[in-house]
Amino acid sequence: MHKKVKVDMDPGIVCFQHCGPKVFCFSLPEHCPVCSADLADARFSLLPFRVPYPFVRASQYSCAVVIKPTTGDFLNDYYNSMDLHIGVTTSSGTIVEFDKNGLRRHHNDQWNQCLLLDQATPPWREHWDNTLMQICKQKHWSSRNYSEDRHNCYTFVLNFLKMLNYGNLSNAASNKTSFCEKFIIPRTTSAGKYISLYRKLKDTGCYVHKGGSNK
Numbered sequence: 123m124h125k126k127v128k129v130d131m132d133p134g135i136v137c138f139q140h141c142g143p144k145v146f147c148f149s150l151p152e153h154c155p156v157c158s159a160d161l162a163d164a165r166f167s168l169l170p171f172r173v174p175y176p177f178v179r180a181s182q183y184s185c186a187v188v189i190k191p192t193t194g195d196f197l198n199d200y201y202n203s204m205d206l207h208i209g210v211t212t213s214s215g216t217i218v219e220f221d222k223n224g225l226r227r228h229h230n231d232q233w234n235q236c237l238l239l240d241q242a243t244p245p246w247r248e249h250w251d252n253t254l255m256q257i258c259k260q261k262h263w264s265s266r267n268y269s270e271d272r273h274n275c276y277t278f279v280l281n282f283l284k285m286l287n288y289g290n291l292s293n294a295a296s297n298k299t300s301f302c303e304k305f306i307i308p309r310t311t312s313a314g315k316y317i318s319l320y321r322k323l324k325d326t327g328c329y330v331h332k333g334g335s336n337k
């Protein structure tokens with residue numbers, strides 16, 4: 123339980139530069155890990171700042187397309203885009219997903235650490251909900267019809283997006299490969315940098331990026 127609470131939240135990675143290389147840590151140390159100088163009244167070449175946390179809580183985003191690892195969470199369990207599960211939210215932030223258990227609508231906390239692929243603007247809310255309701259009524263989104271390769275979470279979301287007819291998002295949805303290239307890969311690539319940083323810090327609490335200095 124403790125672990126779960128922890129991974130849902132921003133671990134608060136801090137970055138600074140004191141005497142050269144970039145240093146990443148969970149909290150600002152008393153002494154510079156590179157030159158051991160006291161940091162209390164040190165002059166930083168780059169002032170400490172919080173590295174932006176790339177993940178969101180799906181229920182806080184309405185009319186959104188979101189992805190998360192099929193099992194576990196991004197920070198600890200994610201390896202590549204093959205392991206991703208995709209879902210959408212309604213205008214009130216209810217998560218709608220299709221998987222081996224069939225179609226589900228809920229608010230559960232398994233979607234507390236996901237990547238936002240896109241979000242419709244407010245004028246689209248009603249059309250978004252109506253289209254989603256229409257597609258949810260189709261009989262073939264049942265656990266019996268689920269197929270890991272041919273009738274899965276992507277089939278559901280891409281069908282919905284095509285029916286929605288929402289600009290670039292819907293255009294890309296006509297083909298899974300182009301959807302991945304335009305909407306998934308850019309997000310997972312930038313989140314991947316944060317994930318690898320987090321994993322380096324998890325063991326040591328501090329990471330010095332050697333060669334990252336341009337001084």
Ligand SMILES: [Zn+2]
Pocket residue numbers: 140141142154155156157158159
């Ligand atoms: Zn230093």
